[in-house]
Amino acid sequence: MSAIAVPPDRSTLSNTAAAVLGMIALGARSGYEIRRAAELSVRFFWALGPPQVYAQLKALEAEGLIAGRDEARGERPRRHFTLTDEGHQALRSWVTDPAGTGAMELRDPELLRLFFADVVDHDAARARIGQMRRRSQEALATFDREILPAAARAGAAGSHFPGHVAQFGRELHEFIAAWCDRVEQTLDADEPRRS
Amino acid sequence: MSAIAVPPDRSTLSNTAAAVLGMIALGARSGYEIRRAAELSVRFFWALGPPQVYAQLKALEAEGLIAGRDEARGERPRRHFTLTDEGHQALRSWVTDPAGTGAMELRDPELLRLFFADVVDHDAARARIGQMRRRSQEALATFDREILPAAARAGAAGSHFPGHVAQFGRELHEFIAAWCDRVEQTLDADEPRRS
DNA sequence: CAAAGCATGTAAATAGTTACATGATTTA
DNA sequence: TAAATCATGTAACTATTTACATGCTTTG
Numbered sequence: 001m002s003a004i005a006v007p008p009d010r011s012t013l014s015n016t017a018a019a020v021l022g023m024i025a026l027g028a029r030s031g032y033e034i035r036r037a038a039e040l041s042v043r044f045f046w047a048l049g050p051p052q053v054y055a056q057l058k059a060l061e062a063e064g065l066i067a068g069r070d071e072a073r074g075e076r077p078r079r080h081f082t083l084t085d086e087g088h089q090a091l092r093s094w095v096t097d098p099a100g101t102g103a104m105e106l107r108d109p110e111l112l113r114l115f116f117a118d119v120v121d122h123d124a125a126r127a128r129i130g131q132m133r134r135r136s137q138e139a140l141a142t143f144d145r146e147i148l149p150a151a152a153r154a155g156a157a158g159s160h161f162p163g164h165v166a167q168f169g170r171e172l173h174e175f176i177a178a179w180c181d182r183v184e185q186t187l188d189a190d191e192p193r194r195s
Numbered sequence: 196m197s198a199i200a201v202p203p204d205r206s207t208l209s210n211t212a213a214a215v216l217g218m219i220a221l222g223a224r225s226g227y228e229i230r231r232a233a234e235l236s237v238r239f240f241w242a243l244g245p246p247q248v249y250a251q252l253k254a255l256e257a258e259g260l261i262a263g264r265d266e267a268r269g270e271r272p273r274r275h276f277t278l279t280d281e282g283h284q285a286l287r288s289w290v291t292d293p294a295g296t297g298a299m300e301l302r303d304p305e306l307l308r309l310f311f312a313d314v315v316d317h318d319a320a321r322a323r324i325g326q327m328r329r330r331s332q333e334a335l336a337t338f339d340r341e342i343l344p345a346a347a348r349a350g351a352a353g354s355h356f357p358g359h360v361a362q363f364g365r366e367l368h369e370f371i372a373a374w375c376d377r378v379e380q381t382l383d384a385d386e387p388r389r390s
Numbered sequence: 391c392a393a394a395g396c397a398t399g400t401a402a403a404t405a406g407t408t409a410c411a412t413g414a415t416t417t418a
Numbered sequence: 419t420a421a422a423t424c425a426t427g428t429a430a431c432t433a434t435t436t437a438c439a440t441g442c443t444t445t446g
Contacts, residue, residue: 015304016433022311032398045306049434054399076398076441088314095308096319101326102304104334104371109210109297111240111360113290116217118354119283124291125356131296139299159313161320164378165306175370176299183359211405227426244407249427271413271426 013094015102019046020056021083021091024066026159029080031057040150041162044169057081065090110135122191126184133180136173143170208289210297214241215251216278216286219261221354224275226252235345236357239364252276260285305330317386321379328375331368338365 013021019042020034028034031053038048057079060066065087068079083091094100110132117125143166151166208216214237215229223229226248233243252274255261260282263274278286289295305327312320338361346361 015307018311019307022314025311025314030398032396035398042307042310045301045303045310047300047302047434049436050398051400052434073397073442078398091311092314095311095315095323098322098326100304100308101330104305104330105242105302106240107242107300107302108240109295110299111363112210112214112237113295115237115240115356115360116213116220116286116290117356119217119220119287120290127293128290131293135296135299161310161312164381165310168306168374168378171374172370175367179363179366183363186359225426227424230426242406244405245426246428247406268414268425273426 012097012100013090015046016048016052017056017060018091018094019048020053021060021065021087021094024081025083025088025091026154026162027157029082030071030078032078037150040146041154041166044147045165060087122187126187129180129184129187133177136177136180139173140170140177143173207292207295208285210241211243211247212251212255213286213289214243215248216255216260216282216289219276220278220283220286221349221357222352224277225266225273227273232345235341236349236361239342240360255282317382321382324375324379324382328372331371331375334368335365335372338368 019038023034023037023042026037028037031050034053034057035048035050038053042048057066057068061068061081064084066081067084068081071078071080110128114125114128114132117128147166147169148163151163154162214233218229218232218237221232223232226245229248229252230243230245233248237243252261252263256263256276259279261276262279263276266273266275305323309320309323309327312323342361342364343358346358349357
């Protein structure tokens, strides 16, 4: 009953390390490019902060999974990275690894408020649901405007799964918006809104 | 364009503080009871680790939002808490606060692997999708066996929103499982599995 | 060429997790 | 009464975020 999610020995990549490695495999070269590309793709199911990106680049290079070369412009440092053969192999192993799974973690302040909405009146609760629906509608717009086009570019370059996953994100928010509509109707049925 | 998510001044509760406060409002008395109840309810959209619970209890009591009394048994310490009037008011303000919203954060190692699945062959990718579907099916079983019954108990005691939110969780995993089926079919259409 | 914005990276602070320590209570 | 399990809490560690520092590049 081994409960270890991600062993700290470096034979297996951590998820964050793999995310950085994978972004390079998809064509991002510098830490900055990784950050930008991640904002348009993995961001919605695996956020990466700047320090994590640079820390992982350092560690991955030390392990020989990526090779960096200096591309500084003047005083401004810059490093460009590519995968080594070991890096490609490590990424494939990580994707395949049947032991390498884990729970989906969700963290949503709006659902949290809704959970406790019995302490306020129905109008306030309905306001929360409206807020939650609006948030998903804005997310849908972001997917259509930014994330799906970026995934389409990856698809044109031969990588199809970013598109599948982006589509998942879009449909997830459609599901949430539709759910908000349904609870709101349930609430209205329970206690009709006084017009 | 104030980008501050949760101001550190204590006129507004942090989400985690509110989660603890809310669990007490719903009837949990000790840190331990909060932890147990949280595992059966808010866990799936707002996880709470033990140290966070006890840290928040201390802070909430210092602010006068909860009142604690000693209920030790022998050498073993134990404290039972109830909301003060200020605590009730703070919880209502937090639930209502229109500025108190934030992004839904998702973190899913399985989606992350799927995102990079172009580096492996189709059978390996299909295995990942199968893994993801199975995970949601197990989650569905947990909802049916534990989370929905707990929410029903809360409903019997007069709190209906836990039930709505639990239902959201269940339907979310139904959505995910159905999505897995659909991508798998898309993949099979693209490259029929060699039987 | 000055100002604005883009590109690159890091330090410091915060939040969250893992693992454990230990006393009470139940059960064999 | 010994062993197992339940209940309660904490110390130490790790991950993540916020905010910033700074140098290039473009544009008015």
